[in-house]
Amino acid sequence: MKFTKMHGLGNDYVYVNCFEEDLCSVDLPELARRVSDRHFGIGGDGLILILPSERADFRMRVFNNDGSEAKNCGNGLRCVSKYVYDHGLTSKQTFTVETLGGIVTPIVYPGEDGKVEQISIDMGEPRFERSAIPMTGIPEEQAVEEVIEVEDVTFTMTAVSMGNPHAVIFMDEVNEEEVRLYGPKIEFHEWFPERTNVEFIQIENRQEIHFRVWERGTGVTLACGTGACAAVVAACLSGKTDRKVTVHLAGGDLFIEWRESDNRVIMTGPATEVFSGVYLDAMPRKS
Numbered sequence: 342m343k344f345t346k347m348h349g350l351g352n353d354y355v356y357v358n359c360f361e362e363d364l365c366s367v368d369l370p371e372l373a374r375r376v377s378d379r380h381f382g383i384g385g386d387g388l389i390l391i392l393p394s395e396r397a398d399f400r401m402r403v404f405n406n407d408g409s410e411a412k413n414c415g416n417g418l419r420c421v422s423k424y425v426y427d428h429g430l431t432s433k434q435t436f437t438v439e440t441l442g443g444i445v446t447p448i449v450y451p452g453e454d455g456k457v458e459q460i461s462i463d464m465g466e467p468r469f470e471r472s473a474i475p476m477t478g479i480p481e482e483q484a485v486e487e488v489i490e491v492e493d494v495t496f497t498m499t500a501v502s503m504g505n506p507h508a509v510i511f512m513d514e515v516n517e518e519e520v521r522l523y524g525p526k527i528e529f530h531e532w533f534p535e536r537t538n539v540e541f542i543q544i545e546n547r548q549e550i551h552f553r554v555w556e557r558g559t560g561v562t563l564a565c566g567t568g569a570c571a572a573v574v575a576a577c578l579s580g581k582t583d584r585k586v587t588v589h590l591a592g593g594d595l596f597i598e599w600r601e602s603d604n605r606v607i608m609t610g611p612a613t614e615v616f617s618g619v620y621l622d623a624m625p626r627k628s
């Protein structure tokens with residue numbers, strides 16, 4: 342199986358062009374687990390498929406490294422957008438990509454060599470209602486600056502869906518130890534029947550956020566695009582930032598705007614193609 346290794350600010354995935362590879366009979370969750378293994382496989386935070394779509398120009402499927410399928414992936418969308426333009430699957434600089442969380446609209450910006458350097462993606466509107474996250478166990482219809490408790494420790498949390506679930510935790514100071522300690526406990530918290538991504542944010546000023554993430558189905562990653570969108574929406578909703586914010590992630594910066602005119606979230610940042618290869622190990626077949 343031919344693959345391409347790409348990353349968005351260090352959030353790295355194994356990409357397969359399914360216009361060329363037929364994975365219809367493959368056990369995709371098992372393939373994601375195998376190729377993501379950084380010792381026995383290719384290595385990555387998961388597997389992303391680039392597919393034809395009947396509703397958009399392309400379709401993206403995302404599998405975390407535990408094999409769970411996700412409904413959206415911001416860093417993945419920027420890499421898919423770069424891939425389809427750089428590899429000639431489209432000559433358009435703006436197009437549509439279907440995800441399980443909805444259809445998004447990337448705009449790619451090629452550099453002097455004609456290869457895409459920056460990508461802006463209209464990620465659509467954030468959603469807060471319980472049913473959209475999904476969330477259970479709270480009386481309110483939305484969780485905005487809700488107090489969430491894990492093992493006698495309480496946090497202030499806002500839940501936002503960007504097609505996938507995010508629990509944004511406001512911290513006075515973000516540290517890696519607390520991300521690793523409390524991330525999984527909140528990911529599996531009883532309020533989130535489908536688990537959740539967990540963003541820990543520290544407000545630097547009205548235009549900057551310090552950000553770390555524990556991703557559902559993967560754990561600590563260097564960046565999370567949908568999480569950065571959710572973090573800006575949560576911070577702005579609480580009056581802590583403006584609508585245009587630079588998010589400082591472990592792997593680099595993303596620029597996020599929660600546009601007042603149409604309530605849509607625009608994510609801008611880079612994408613990198615690292616190498617291509619052929620995966621020679623046995624392909625897991627659907628049982």
Ligand SMILES: N[C@H](CCC[C@H](N)C(=O)O)C(=O)O
Nearest residue numbers: 411414415416505565566567
């Ligand atoms: N772990 C996420 C999927 C990947 C999202 C993240 N890598 C991004 O860039 O948005 C989930 O299960 O919803």
